Amino acid sequence: MKSQIQSSPLILDRIPVLAETDILVVGAGSAGCAAALAAREGGQHRVILLERYGFPGGTSTQMLDTFYGFFTPGEDPRKVVGGIPDRVVDSLDAAKAVFLRPNTYGAGTGVNYNPERLKLVWDELLEKSGVRTLLHATLVAAESDPSGRLTGVVISTRQGFFRIRAKRFIDASGDADLCHLADIPYEKAGDIDPAQSMTTTFRMSNVDLAAYESAGGKKMLMQRMSAAMDSGSHPLPRKAGSLHPMNAAGCISTVAVRVADLDPTDFQQLGEAEREGRRQAFIYEQFLQDCVPGFEHSHIIGLSHHIGVRETRRVHGEYRLTRDDCMNVTRFDDRVLLCGAPIEDHRPAAGGGEETAWAYVPNGQAYDVPYRTLVPKGREEIWVAGRCFSATHDAHASCRSMAQTMAMGQAAGTAAALSLETGIVDIPTLQHRLRQQGALLETPSKKAHTGAADWKLNHFDI
Numbered sequence: 001m002k003s004q005i006q007s008s009p010l011i012l013d014r015i016p017v018l019a020e021t022d023i024l025v026v027g028a029g030s031a032g033c034a035a036a037l038a039a040r041e042g043g044q045h046r047v048i049l050l051e052r053y054g055f056p057g058g059t060s061t062q063m064l065d066t067f068y069g070f071f072t073p074g075e076d077p078r079k080v081v082g083g084i085p086d087r088v089v090d091s092l093d094a095a096k097a098v099f100l101r102p103n104t105y106g107a108g109t110g111v112n113y114n115p116e117r118l119k120l121v122w123d124e125l126l127e128k129s130g131v132r133t134l135l136h137a138t139l140v141a142a143e144s145d146p147s148g149r150l151t152g153v154v155i156s157t158r159q160g161f162f163r164i165r166a167k168r169f170i171d172a173s174g175d176a177d178l179c180h181l182a183d184i185p186y187e188k189a190g191d192i193d194p195a196q197s198m199t200t201t202f203r204m205s206n207v208d209l210a211a212y213e214s215a216g217g218k219k220m221l222m223q224r225m226s227a228a229m230d231s232g233s234h235p236l237p238r239k240a241g242s243l244h245p246m247n248a249a250g251c252i253s254t255v256a257v258r259v260a261d262l263d264p265t266d267f268q269q270l271g272e273a274e275r276e277g278r279r280q281a282f283i284y285e286q287f288l289q290d291c292v293p294g295f296e297h298s299h300i301i302g303l304s305h306h307i308g309v310r311e312t313r314r315v316h317g318e319y320r321l322t323r324d325d326c327m328n329v330t331r332f333d334d335r336v337l338l339c340g341a342p343i344e345d346h347r348p349a350a351g352g353g354e355e356t357a358w359a360y361v362p363n364g365q366a367y368d369v370p371y372r373t374l375v376p377k378g379r380e381e382i383w384v385a386g387r388c389f390s391a392t393h394d395a396h397a398s399c400r401s402m403a404q405t406m407a408m409g410q411a412a413g414t415a416a417a418l419s420l421e422t423g424i425v426d427i428p429t430l431q432h433r434l435r436q437q438g439a440l441l442e443t444p445s446k447k448a449h450t451g452a453a454d455w456k457l458n459h460f461d462i
């Protein structure tokens with residue numbers, strides 16, 4: 001169902017115009033924040049960033065604490081993302097709010113951060129660059145001219161509705177809300193392949209991590225989960241689930257809950273998913289207290305602000321990234337970022353039944369992500385960035401880590417600025433600007449250190 005405001009000019013005329021801007025970014029998640037910062041590079045353009053909640057970061061601050069995708073997985077990690085995403089981690093590093101979490105396989109080396117500090121880091125970076133960030137402002141309708149070109153949006157705030165007019169738009173809402181409202185075609189998760197499940201993450205304090213590790217750590221945890229499921233002692237939703245130490249002593253964060261077969265673009269089903277996620281989180285708490293050494297005196301101290309939604313709408317772009325592109329390491333002349341992350345598919349039916357299916361990019365390589373995956377088909381005034389970019393279910397399951405969503409934002413914001421200046425997006429010019437910002441468009445040939453104090457892994461081996 002779309003907002004009726006969109007199709008009623010009479011109502012639109014009665015809504016006050018809050019602002020006119022050059023570039024409007026919808027959604028202050030990792031993609032949207034990076035897009036807004038990139039669009040402000042050089043300081044030429046007015047940029048507004050819209051966010052429905054009271055803080056920036058989206059999934060990065062609503063529920064997580066580890067950036068994946070900066071490094072390729074495996075024994076020979078290479079850093080494949082740079083530029084604005086580096087500035088974000090540098091700021092966290094300066095606040096001593098970051099450490100590296102070695103994860104040789106899995107998703108690769110993670111950059112663990114304090115998510116509350118990250119909210120402040122995004123605030124400061126956005127403010128310093130001159131982005132006008134509007135919090136507690138929800139996009140509810142899109143305005144187009146008679147040719148179908150997007151010209152503005154309507155937002156809902158506690159003071160009522162406002163219009164914002166813009167010359168260029170970036171949909172970084174995660175769920176492609178702007179594209180949906182503007183009638184831009186997309187595939188919805190679940191239309192073709194089963195949609196990835198949702199997860200309420202939770203954090204626990206007062207964990208004795210030394211006792212946990214000496215009792216066998218992750219291997220022991222898996223065995224105990226399996227035993228609890230088999231005996232029926234604790235009704236866990238599955239036999240797997242991960243936990244890891246946080247940036248605060250004695251605290252852990254989890255990715256364990258699994259809620260499937262509900263549609264998060266339907267608000268009533270999303271509400272049901274939130275309730276189910278909370279219910280499962282406290283089943284895990286009981287299980288951990290009862291069955292896992294080190295957790296006897298621990299408690300949940302926080303649930304994610306929002307249930308974690310891995311995929312919803314994937315916009316049909318000028319190109320759709322495919323599983324073959326990832327697995328064959330296809331090279332594209334219009335590449336704007338790299339990705340070496342495995343396909344990590346949390347759909348219940350995939351390969352391992354109820355468990356997550358993994359497929360690795362061969363030989364620790366990184367594939368190219370083409371610019372055209374950020375351009376909705378046939379459009380010149382709007383880009384997509386982040387988890388609503390143009391990809392099949394499988395390719396999306398690889399290219400959705402936050403280093404990549406930030407890199408997509410960086411590319412989309414730079415492209416939007418370029419198109420305002422020259423009327424077109426010339427690919428060599430776009431790539432030149434991205435390289436100037438520090439983006440990596442070629443896989444470094446040198447191996448990175450692991451476990452070094454410097455978050456960039458002391459750069460690379462000499």
Ligand SMILES: Cc1cc2nc3c(=O)[nH]c(=O)nc-3n(C[C@H](O)[C@H](O)[C@H](O)COP(=O)(O)OP(=O)(O)OC[C@H]3O[C@@H](n4cnc5c(N)ncnc54)[C@H](O)[C@@H]3O)c2cc1C
Nearest residue numbers: 027029030031052058059068139174308309386387401402
């Ligand atoms: C449970 C879970 C675990 C994950 N684990 C990891 C991990 O450990 N490491 C990793 O790198 N990646 C992980 N990912 C993937 C990654 O976090 C996401 O793909 C990525 O954060 C998406 O970023 P985004 O900016 O595209 O979207 P989001 O982070 O979803 O940001 C979208 C923003 O838009 C706002 N918004 C939405 N609609 C509107 C509207 N109508 N009006 C105004 N604002 C709106 C939202 O509030 C939000 O702030 C995980 C994902 C999930 C769900």
